[in-house]
Amino acid sequence: MSDCIFCKIAEGEIPAKIVFQDNHVVAFEDINPQAPVHVIIIPRKHIPTISDLTEDDQELVGYMHLVANKIAAKNGLTEDGFRLVTNCKKASGQEVFHIHTHFLGGREFGWPPG
Numbered sequence: 371m372s373d374c375i376f377c378k379i380a381e382g383e384i385p386a387k388i389v390f391q392d393n394h395v396v397a398f399e400d401i402n403p404q405a406p407v408h409v410i411i412i413p414r415k416h417i418p419t420i421s422d423l424t425e426d427d428q429e430l431v432g433y434m435h436l437v438a439n440k441i442a443a444k445n446g447l448t449e450d451g452f453r454l455v456t457n458c459k460k461a462s463g464q465e466v467f468h469i470h471t472h473f474l475g476g477r478e479f480g481w482p483p484g
């Protein structure tokens with residue numbers, strides 16, 4: 371999508387610190403990190419929100435979690451663990467309308483979340 375910031379990052383039109391990419395997924399450092407490791411994992415396919423997923427997307431969304439495990443391994447977080455967050459629409463505070471999973475690691479996280 372032409373005016374989507376995450377599509378532009380995936381296309382290389384906007385710079386980002388990319389930590390992983392392949393034909394399906396791109397992962398890059400969050401510009402406003404909330405943890406020592408804060409990576410945004412996106413599909414290359416433009417899907418605005420989790421509510422817009424279809425059955426065609428189920429493999430892709432599952433694969434995003436496997437990419438999270440690769441990022442954990444790269445950062446030495448497989449044993450300690452990490453947090454994955456996906457916001458959906460207004461109640462969650464979603465700001466960028468291209469689905470993404472936040473990978474957060476390197477510190478302890480509270481529960482319940484804010």
Ligand code: AMP
Pocket residue numbers: 375384386398399400401402403410456457463464465466467
């Ligand atoms: P969300 O509220 O779940 O939509 O989160 C969007 C996230 O994208 C926020 O954590 C932002 O800091 C991050 N973000 C926005 N623009 C960029 C960018 N150009 N590069 C990296 N991260 C970004």
Ligand code: ZN
Pocket residue numbers: 371374375376377378415416417467468
């Ligand atoms: Zn997009």
